[in-house]
Amino acid sequence: MSGFMVFPIVVFLVVVAPLWLILHYRSKKQLGEGLSVQETAQLNQLVERAEQLQKRVRTLESILDVEAPNWRNQE
Structure with a gap:
């Protein structure tokens, strides 16, 4: 059961989380510029x-x- 959850967690941490953070802070920067x-x-x-x-x-x-x-x- 734990092996079943390792792959989705790794994919999330390697692919999704960095993209999410990059896009989040890019949009914050654009809002701050006016x-x-x-x-x-x-x-x-x-x-x-x-x-x-x-x-x-x-x-x-x-x-x-x-x-x-x-x-x-x-x-």
């Missing part, structure tokens, strides 16, 4: 687009407030 230059640029573009959309919504709401004062209370 965003790349491309990701930061994309994030800035998304923020700018969100601000533009927010301005449009405010403009549309102000138009609706003038043309249909009770539009917010309608369901």
